[in-house]
Amino acid sequence: MRLSSTTPGEQVVIIGCGMTGVSAYLQLVRHGVVRGVTLIDPHEPGFGPAFGSAHVHALCNTPAGDTSLLPDRPDDLCDYLRGRGWPQHRSAFVPRFQAAQYARTRFLEHRRMAQARGITTRHVRDRVLRVAVGPDGGYLVHLASGGVLPASEVLVCVGLGEPIVPMLMTPYVGHPAFVPTPYPAASMLRQVQPGGDVLVLGSRLSAIETALLLIDSGRRVVISSPSGELPAVRTRLARTEPAAWLAQELGRLAGDLPDPAMDREAAHLLVRAIRRVRPLALRRQIVRAGDPHERLRRETALAEADDTPWQDVVAGVIDGLNEWLPQAGPARASAFMKRHRSLIGRYVSAIPLGSARRLLDAIDAGRLVVRTYPVAVEPTATGGWTATWEDTSRRFDTVVAAAGNHKRTVHVDGDALHLDGTPAAGPLRPAADLRVVIRPPARERIWLVGPSTHARSPITNYLHAAAGQAGTVFVNFLDQVGASV
Incomplete structure (x- = not known):
């Protein structure tokens, strides 16, 4: 069997099935310029870890009018919600589960569209280690499981990297009362003692969402970060x-x-x-x-x-x-x-007004405190923790790290694009058209989209920007592939 593909559009591989990957898939299918698409991600398309919470108060941080998967249809999420009896204004901050259902629904609709147009769609539950140049000019996508998939083009739509473990807690990774990531939320809640006191490390969006979920489920929370500052x-x-x-x-x-x-x-x-x-x-x-x-x-x-x-x-x-x-x-x-x-x-x-009001209610009820980082966090003999500040100390049942994620780095080594590990020279900066350069001056058919472009575009963890990038890549893709399909 031939292990790489050179015919443009024959087998496009999309690495990552979160919001960015789904956006790229929709745009490829809508214009019918490909013969086959393989999506590679351990999760189902549209259901990334951050959007897995079913809690009604876990809100998107961008309004519905800025959360469309299709850059030429900015009201697409609003149209989806209204069509299902959830009328929402463009300025509404909708629950994350609604955004996940929207992405999943649009993916399934476009998969049916693809089938009707003779375009094959496959989802592979795996992780990608590297993309190598194939012997006949196509690409070989190497999987963590050991498999190899052929590709004519590759769109790298991976999200953020591993969770950040604050230095305070690095000695305690693996401790049963330390939760190193708040996602998925259901798993995090199962690990936290009911009615207990929780120290949440971080004060940005993921920490605030985590704190509110914990408070809603009966816990008391201290949000703590180096700055001790909440967003506006x-x-x-x-x-x-x-x-x-x-x-x-x-x-x-x-x-x-x-x-x-x-x-x-x-x-x-x-x-x-x-x-x-x-x-x-x-x-x-x-x-x-x-x-x-x-x-x-x-x-x-x-x-x-x-x-x-x-x-x-x-x-x-x-x-x-x-x-x-x-x-x-x-x-x-x-x-x-x-x-x-x-x-x-x-x-x-900045956080939505509704989230701010809920934080204030929790503060006034004595269920939430915001502080700078403690000078020390140490395990106790009874299984919890003691956090010590300069002026006081407090016992906690659980510590949850919600300090965000490392940026996912990709780099070129030899004739391959690597998605595992951090290169000594720093993350790859794609070309102006977001194309990866492996064999200069060759014009590779590999593009970065979304958070993986952080070395070039500083604010990429934002669906409007990522969907716009997918649209830009599609235009370049169409110039190269369209005439051959």
């Missing part, structure tokens, strides 16, 4: 005219500006964009209180009063940085993101 609060993530203007102007910034001038110019554009939404002084919409509980309370009040015009340019920040920073080069882009990590993290990853 928003009511929407709209693609407004000021956001579009900001994205365009950021994209035009000169990449050769010195860093201080670059930062000043970016800040100037941001302030101008916010004023285009509403001329409200920044000091009246930005809270700088040091106490995380008071800051959350004041930011929630601002969101309730709609005194947060900054939220109407966040989409422009995401789109603009993804357009501009690649032009500045990887070193300067990385340095820029590092300088402004806290600011970008708090506002780009």
Whole structure:
């Protein structure tokens, strides 16, 4: 049997079946430019770990109008929900299980469409170790199980990497009262003692979602992170005219500006964009209180009063940085993101107003506290933990790490693209068209899409950006493959 495929579109392999992989599959099938597609992922298409929670309060962090799998149909999720009796506005932050069901439904619909058009679809439950150049110009996809699959083209749509284990807990990996990841949520809840006290390490989106799930199930929680800061609060993530203007102007910034001038110019554009939404002084919409509980309370009040015009340019920040920073080069882009990590993290990853209200209710009920990291966490003789801060100590039944995930790295070594391990030289930066370069100057038929492009695009864990990338890759794919299908 021939082990590699050279005919364009004969057997496209999509590595990763989460939201990004499903988006890529839909776009290939809708335009009928392939003969066969193989999706490789241990999970069912559309059901990644982060979207596996069936809890109604586990919300997407982007509104329905920004959670479409199809870039040319921004209201697709809204249409899906309305068609099933769940009327939702574009600005609604819907439960994650609804987004997962949407992805799964669209995948099944397009699989039937593919079958009707003579396109074969196969799902392989496995992990990919590497993609090697085949002897006849196609590719050989090597699986963790030892199998090898042929491919004419490869779309790498893998999500995030392994969970981050905070240094406080690295000596205790494997301890029965330490949960190293909050996903899947049902598994995490089974490992936590009912009615117990839980220390959640992390204070961003996954930590907040984890804390709320634990509180809803009767636990008491301390959220703890190095900064002790919660994200800001928003009511929407709209693609407004000021956001579009900001994205365009950021994209035009000169990449050769010195860093201080670059930062000043970016800040100037941001302030101008916010004023285009509403001329409200920044000091009246930005809270700088040091106490995380008071800051959350004041930011929630601002969101309730709609005194947060900054939220109407966040989409422009995401789109603009993804357009501009690649032009500045990887070193300067990385340095820029590092300088402004806290600011970008708090506002780009702001939480929905509904989640903020639930956090405040838990704080007022004495079921939630937000703190900086303890100086030490040690196991007790009875099986729990003692966490010690400079001013106090507290016993916990369970510690849950919800500090996010490492970025998945891919790299080229010899004649293969490797998806396992971290290279000494750092992660692969794809070309401007997201194509992988293995044998320069050859134009490989391998593309990165979504979170795997983080070395080029700084904000990629965001479906609108990932689906847009899938659309960009499809246009390049169509130019190369379409005439032959």
